[in-house]
Amino acid sequence: MSTTRLEAFSDGVLAIIITIMVLELKIPHGSALIDLQPLIPIFLTYALSFQIIGIYWNNHHHLLHAAKEINSKIMWANLNLLFWLSLIPFATGWLGENYTQSWPTAMYGILLLLAAGAYQILQKTITKEKSDNETKGKLSLICYMLAVFLAFVNPIFSDLLYASVALMWFIPKHIKIS
Amino acid sequence: MSTTRLEAFSDGVLAIIITIMVLELKIPHGSALIDLQPLIPIFLTYALSFQIIGIYWNNHHHLLHAAKEINSKIMWANLNLLFWLSLIPFATGWLGENYTQSWPTAMYGILLLLAAGAYQILQKTITKEKSDNETKGKLSLICYMLAVFLAFVNPIFSDLLYASVALMWFIPKHIKIS
Amino acid sequence: MSTTRLEAFSDGVLAIIITIMVLELKIPHGSALIDLQPLIPIFLTYALSFQIIGIYWNNHHHLLHAAKEINSKIMWANLNLLFWLSLIPFATGWLGENYTQSWPTAMYGILLLLAAGAYQILQKTITKEKSDNETKGKLSLICYMLAVFLAFVNPIFSDLLYASVALMWFIPKHIKIS
Amino acid sequence: MSTTRLEAFSDGVLAIIITIMVLELKIPHGSALIDLQPLIPIFLTYALSFQIIGIYWNNHHHLLHAAKEINSKIMWANLNLLFWLSLIPFATGWLGENYTQSWPTAMYGILLLLAAGAYQILQKTITKEKSDNETKGKLSLICYMLAVFLAFVNPIFSDLLYASVALMWFIPKHIKIS
Numbered sequence: 001m002s003t004t005r006l007e008a009f010s011d012g013v014l015a016i017i018i019t020i021m022v023l024e025l026k027i028p029h030g031s032a033l034i035d036l037q038p039l040i041p042i043f044l045t046y047a048l049s050f051q052i053i054g055i056y057w058n059n060h061h062h063l064l065h066a067a068k069e070i071n072s073k074i075m076w077a078n079l080n081l082l083f084w085l086s087l088i089p090f091a092t093g094w095l096g097e098n099y100t101q102s103w104p105t106a107m108y109g110i111l112l113l114l115a116a117g118a119y120q121i122l123q124k125t126i127t128k129e130k131s132d133n134e135t136k137g138k139l140s141l142i143c144y145m146l147a148v149f150l151a152f153v154n155p156i157f158s159d160l161l162y163a164s165v166a167l168m169w170f171i172p173k174h175i176k177i178s
Numbered sequence: 179m180s181t182t183r184l185e186a187f188s189d190g191v192l193a194i195i196i197t198i199m200v201l202e203l204k205i206p207h208g209s210a211l212i213d214l215q216p217l218i219p220i221f222l223t224y225a226l227s228f229q230i231i232g233i234y235w236n237n238h239h240h241l242l243h244a245a246k247e248i249n250s251k252i253m254w255a256n257l258n259l260l261f262w263l264s265l266i267p268f269a270t271g272w273l274g275e276n277y278t279q280s281w282p283t284a285m286y287g288i289l290l291l292l293a294a295g296a297y298q299i300l301q302k303t304i305t306k307e308k309s310d311n312e313t314k315g316k317l318s319l320i321c322y323m324l325a326v327f328l329a330f331v332n333p334i335f336s337d338l339l340y341a342s343v344a345l346m347w348f349i350p351k352h353i354k355i356s
Numbered sequence: 357m358s359t360t361r362l363e364a365f366s367d368g369v370l371a372i373i374i375t376i377m378v379l380e381l382k383i384p385h386g387s388a389l390i391d392l393q394p395l396i397p398i399f400l401t402y403a404l405s406f407q408i409i410g411i412y413w414n415n416h417h418h419l420l421h422a423a424k425e426i427n428s429k430i431m432w433a434n435l436n437l438l439f440w441l442s443l444i445p446f447a448t449g450w451l452g453e454n455y456t457q458s459w460p461t462a463m464y465g466i467l468l469l470l471a472a473g474a475y476q477i478l479q480k481t482i483t484k485e486k487s488d489n490e491t492k493g494k495l496s497l498i499c500y501m502l503a504v505f506l507a508f509v510n511p512i513f514s515d516l517l518y519a520s521v522a523l524m525w526f527i528p529k530h531i532k533i534s
Numbered sequence: 535m536s537t538t539r540l541e542a543f544s545d546g547v548l549a550i551i552i553t554i555m556v557l558e559l560k561i562p563h564g565s566a567l568i569d570l571q572p573l574i575p576i577f578l579t580y581a582l583s584f585q586i587i588g589i590y591w592n593n594h595h596h597l598l599h600a601a602k603e604i605n606s607k608i609m610w611a612n613l614n615l616l617f618w619l620s621l622i623p624f625a626t627g628w629l630g631e632n633y634t635q636s637w638p639t640a641m642y643g644i645l646l647l648l649a650a651g652a653y654q655i656l657q658k659t660i661t662k663e664k665s666d667n668e669t670k671g672k673l674s675l676i677c678y679m680l681a682v683f684l685a686f687v688n689p690i691f692s693d694l695l696y697a698s699v700a701l702m703w704f705i706p707k708h709i710k711i712s
Contacts, residue, residue, distance in 0.1 A: 202383075
């Protein structure tokens with residue numbers, strides 16, 4: 001069994017996840033610029049989650065290149081990852097409307113941790129080689145855990161931490177971060 | 179006519195079915211942890227249906243490998259399967275909001291029976307060989323029928339039975355279950 | 357430019373059209389069997405439109421096999437077809453809630469005529485050969501025109517005519533219908 | 535890394551963007567022809583945005599043919615383009631309900647400018663060759679800027695300008711426009 005169809009299905013699911021999030025941006029009733037103001041935090045969390053799904057898509061792509069054939073275990077590990085990622089639109093919507101509240105902020109981080117854990121499982125199922133992005137992956141996990149904790153101190157710190165992790169992935173590999 | 183485009187179209191439809199179900203998880207108005215509580219049954223039925231669609235995707239993939247070319251009959255049989263599967267988001271939503279009620283629970287099982295029947299028809303149209311998952315397939319059918327019946331005794335029994343069937347598909351093939 | 361990506365994009369759009377129609381099946385508030393009753397006409401129009409999109413997908417697939425390369429004209433003709441088909445979920449929803457009313461019934465037929473016209477244009481752009489389904493195509497056009505007219509006499513006649521056309525496409529090619 | 539999966543993912547996202555816009559066409563409560571009247575501007579903006587996404591899909595297709603391999607920069611530049619395009623359903627919905635108002639009209643143009651800018655970046659990342667559609671691209675940018683300005687004079691002028699740009703892309707390449 002080749003990787004082609006697993007990639008096609010995953011691409012489909014990721015494309016839908018990344019796009020249906022935009023449905024949370026409800027069209028305002030008024031037509032003034034000010035009517036867009038309440039949408040700003042929802043827009044920013046949308047942009048953040050778009051970027052996170054984009055990172056997953058990119059890493060997923062590289063990871064599946066390492067797989068020579070797909071067995072039953074890889075398929076379930078992949079479905080497990082897609083499941084947690086499919087909840088990101090929900091967590092994004094809740095965070096966007098409550099970005100100053102502890103639980104929505106913490107829950108977003110918990111979901112990112114679950115997705116990251118599912119990715120680790122998929123990676124270990126596919127290859128024993130270490131990922132090129134080993135350091136970034138570990139750093140992300142630590143930041144997410146910290147953000148979940150900080151959500152109960154000041155959720156804004158967590159929001160900034162989520163954004164920092166997303167930005168970190170833009171830094172090219174050959175620049176050492178540790 | 180090759181199987182490529184039939185697979186691509188089916189993958190697309192299955193990817194959308196599996197993802198739009200998450201839209202039933204409406205974002206709560208409050209921001210406390212307790213506000214997520216009413217969503218728990220909806221989340222659990224979502225997870226169940228996600229797993230069921232995942233199983234169909236996996237089996238569908240293996241089945242189409244057995245097909246050498248696609249004729250008109252296979253195409254209609256495939257469309258018939260996709261039709262019943264496309265109703266799963268609806269049945270999932272109804273069950274999620276009424277998991278202790280007889281009819282929503284029974285209807286979920288009836289739909290799973292119809293989808294399973296459509297899968298049998300597709301299988302017979304494609305190949306005369308028996309499936310590797312023959313035993314699991316038959317056991318699933320019996321459990322679904324039992325669950326539809328039990329929905330009028332105690333719907334919780336049916337819900338547990340649906341979950342058990344989904345879990346059964348995780349057991350690797352080489353472990354004998356009968 | 358090969359046909360691969362045009363097929364992939366069209367498959368994607370058709371897969372989404374066929375699946376988002378199911379969102380019109382709103383989950384009932386009650387949990388009794390009777391609560392599903394108002395959904396019956398909506399379910400039936402959904403089944404009808406699902407079948408119609410399925411026919412288009414099938415024919416589209418065969419048509420693009422005849423194309424050796426894709427030029428700008430083919431691309432626009434294809435986009436034109438997808439545009440009219442993308443309105444089917446809207447027309448289906450309006451018909452489903454008003455299947456005894458003249459205008460929703462007529463509008464459904466008018467949209468089918470527009471889609472059929474767009475398909476004819478695409479066909480002529482791709483190939484000068486006659487389609488295998490020439491007779492069925494013409495018969496469909498006549499029936500749709502008749503249905504639009506009948507919508508102002510008795511919409512139920514039109515609904516039955518739409519269903520008959522969809523059923524006609526199941527008849528294998530080698531059985532002569534004229 | 536080949537272009538195949540980047541194309542597949544982009545096609546998926548573009549197919550979803552082009553299709554979910556139709557969800558803004560809410561089914562009217564009445565069943566008379568007159569009930570469709572308030573939907574006319576929403577329908578027209580839908581048709582406009584459908585055409586614009588179609589143009590992007592077409593150009594995107596040609597652009598990626600020029601790419602021999604996909605590096606990290608191309609991937610991010612592509613994701614950046616998809617991000618701005620994913621906001622088109624929102625801007626379309628706001629414009630459709632407020633096509634005589636300045637800000638919704640201006641915002642639509644600003645978004646088109648951002649998407650066009652993202653496309654320029656992607657193009658420069660992929661190839662140093664000039665695009666075949668260089669003139670049309672530049673003309674579009676000028677028209678969008680003019681439309682944003684005109685939105686505060688008379689939004690209808692802007693709407694007509696948006697439509698003119700979309701129509702311009704139908705003109706075959708070999709007819710000189712300058």
